[in-house]
Amino acid sequence: MSKEDVGITVSKNEDFSEWYTQVVLKAKLADYAPVKGLIVLRPDGHSIWESLKNTFDKKFAKNGIRNGFLPVLIPESLLGKEQKHFAGFNPEVFWVTHSGTNEIGDRLALRPTSETLAYTLYSKWIQSWRDLPLKINFWNTALRAEIKATKPFLRTSEFLWQEGHTVHITQEEAEQEVMKILDIYKNTVEEELAIPVTTGKKSEKEKFVGAVYTTTMESIMPDGKALQMGTSHFLGQNFSKPFEVKFADKDNVEHFAWQTSWGVSWRLIGAMIMAHGDDQGLVLPPKVAPTQVVIVPIYRNDEGRDKVLPKVKEIQESLEAKDIRVQVDDRQGLSPGYKFNDWEMKGVPIRIEIGPKDIEKQSIVVAKRYNREKTNLQFSEIEKVVEVLDEIQKNMLEKAREQSKENTKYVSDYTEFKLKIEEGGFFNAPWCGKLECEEKIKEETGADIRVIPFGSEDTNSKCMYCGEQSKSIPIFARGY
Structure with a gap:
């Protein structure tokens, strides 16, 4: 038996930090890379990120935002064009100084954030008022030297995120964009991840370097520490002037544009783990769960297998027809108890148990992961699983809100x-x-x-x- 197969060995209440790390590793969301400060995203972790990405993309598209791509290397000379911004990130920047064995001259920064690169390009792309507003989002990795206090999803030297950069004719339009994005963030985190957030502004001391002001959403985690969940910045003309992001108006008079930037990272996954997990492992909100329902057939011999599996297949197809993500665990040589614990560790919202006696009763056992409650459903009621998933999603948010109020x-x-x-x-x-x-x-x-x-x-x-x-x-x- 591998170390991954061993359950959580510490209590969430007694050693929160160790509990969190064990859940990340043993629920197989991520693993440590050979380089300190970096992690590898495993399929379930990547699936959760992809789910959030898809939701954000749909909402961004409705707001006229399209996706683009930016390279990871930024010349040092570009970073230096915005001195406050550069000074703010310089201690965290990774630098590329050689190509093979040859020095490259102007050092290249591994992208800590993309304002300087994006706005150099925006100054080329924008000529007149007809080119505005320009709204582009980039799904990137960012690299910042976090070598000491690293923690998967929360503080790593490389992380997945999205960063949006928009350009507008007027200050009013740009500030409206800031709030639209913050609302998208808030609604998505609460509706998809079942985590309540508080929105508002950062202080002058805590705002994003180079911003006029920063709006933020913050959550309180069960260990009493706050986590910044996402930010949306009004940049004013603080970048458009040094990078000459200008446009000619209808009278052919040139003006500096007004800008915003905004982003969330995979620390949202870390927040979800902390907010909902328990001493058995991960607890996933149904909307982002890679597997929403796992079916565990229970039988002792070939006769029982032949009796149970056809019904399992029928139930699986019925649920999949409702766009429910389903897995059947028919692994051989493992006890039902082992399988139950394994899927509880992975946080699957619903486990369906079905054996020969259930076939006789024309029913299934439905176990909810978030509160470990078990109920029975008749075969004729199988479609009610959709309602149960919706109920779990709603109740998880309500429970998290109560915890937030208490804290x-x-x-x-x-x-x-x-x-x-x-x-x-x-x-x-x-x-x-x-x-x-x-x-x-x-x-x-x-x-x-x-x-x-x-x-x-x-x-x-x-x-x-x-x-x-x-x-x-x-x-x-x-x-x-």
């Missing part, structure tokens, strides 16, 4: 905040808006402003750190 607190006293932050969680706390207070809180507690929720403006309270009048009630937390 969210309001604190106005800094002494109390310093004590409670050790327990983890989201903390709504009044803030004066000053960088000095934000930096001191981070320095003294390790917590930063994760998000300033929309509608959280507040002038009736006192900043929890300095006691001056507050401007908003952001969410503070320690994060990944």
